Amino acid sequence: MTDRTPPRLLGPAEVRSLAAELDLRPTKQRGQNFVIDANTVRRIVRESGVGADDVVVEVGPGLGSLTLAILETGAKVTAIEIDADLAERLPRTIDDYAPAQAGAFSLVHADALRVESVPGPPPTALVANLPYNVSVPVLLHLMSLLPSLERGLVMVQSEVADRLAAKPGSKVYGVPSVKAAWYADVRRAGAIGRNVFWPAPNVDSGLVAWTHREPPAGAVGSSSGGSVTREEVFAVVDAAFAQRRKALRGVLKPLAGSAAAAESALVAAGVDPLARGESLTIHDFVRIADSLRSGDVVEEPR
Structure with a gap:
């Protein structure tokens, strides 16, 4: 008979005990703040919204607080951990706290970036x-x-959550x-207080939820069969926000070759x-990248 005993989750005492065992001193360099609240x-x-049919990637599992909660749903979990000591200890933690789910867990010791x-x-x-220090690139x-x-x-970080979910304007x-x-x-999916972490961070935290969709219309990979690539669009995005207070015709000059070409x-x-x-929306940036790629020029009326 299959053992369906649910995992035991980590609380403050368990987190501190594991940290003491590892002689762990959380570092700001790796953004280590461990959740201690089940x-x-x-x-x-x-x-x-994950469930038993999901295969979940987790980045920075640390001591395993969130990992155990994901396994509680019946989902499979692949955790990516950069810290060698944490990566070595985590499989044993899963065996100790979630023996019935240990077969659904795998670990990748690597830099998620x-x-x-x-x-x-x-x-x-x-x-x-x-x-938090590498959240957006990761x-x-x-x-x-x-x-x-x-x-x-x-x-x-709460401010990063705001940026990720922000809309034009x-x-x-x-x-x-x-x-x-x-x-x-x-979209934003809520806020998290500082007192659920050890050590408590100096910033507030926020949840960001997202649902995948195909690339925007006009781009490679979209149903419209466009020709502009993600790299080309992102180059326009980077240029547009490098000097965000300046008009686009000026900041896109290096990509277009001249101010006149950028304006056209x-x-x-x-x-x-x-x-x-x-x-601008992502769709606007796609159209601009496509226009720059094709060298579109608007003729001045005579």
Whole structure:
């Protein structure tokens, strides 16, 4: 008979005991703040919507608080951990606290920013308490690397959560907002207090949920069969926000070759040359990149 005993989750005493065993001193360099509240990790998993049919990628599992809560759903978990001591201890923690689910857990000892593949079945979800100092690059890298991901929920610094979920016209709308929108529909999914962590961070935390969708119309990989690539679009995005207070016709000059060419390309894309990047959607950026790629020029009326 299959053992269906649910995992035991980690509380403050268990987290501190594991840390003491490892002589662990959390470092800011790796953004190490460990969740010590079982209700919080269950909430994160509940908001993520993962279940027994999912294959979940987790980044930065640390001591295993969130990992155990994901395994509680019956999902398979592949955890990516950069810290050698934590990576060595985590499988034993899973064996101790979730012996019935240990077969559903696998570990990749690697830097999530540099990982090139994830072993096992194609993952369907990303659920993670991301290291705050590299949260956006890690999220964008995995969205690009793992097209099988259908959805995700990540905990990040509150200000970063605002940026990722921001819409055009918002003061915090910027490069993370636009690039995340290439891959998915993104939304804020709540806030997390500081007292559920050890050590308590100096910043507030927020949850960001996203649902995968195909590339925007006009781009390679979209149903419209476009020709512009993600790299070309992201180059326009980076340029547009490098000097976010300046008009697009000026900041896109290096990409277009001249201010006149930039203005012509913007007009051809249906974008006001005096607009700023903060007012544009991902679809606008795709049209601009396509216009720059094809060298579109708008003839002046005679």
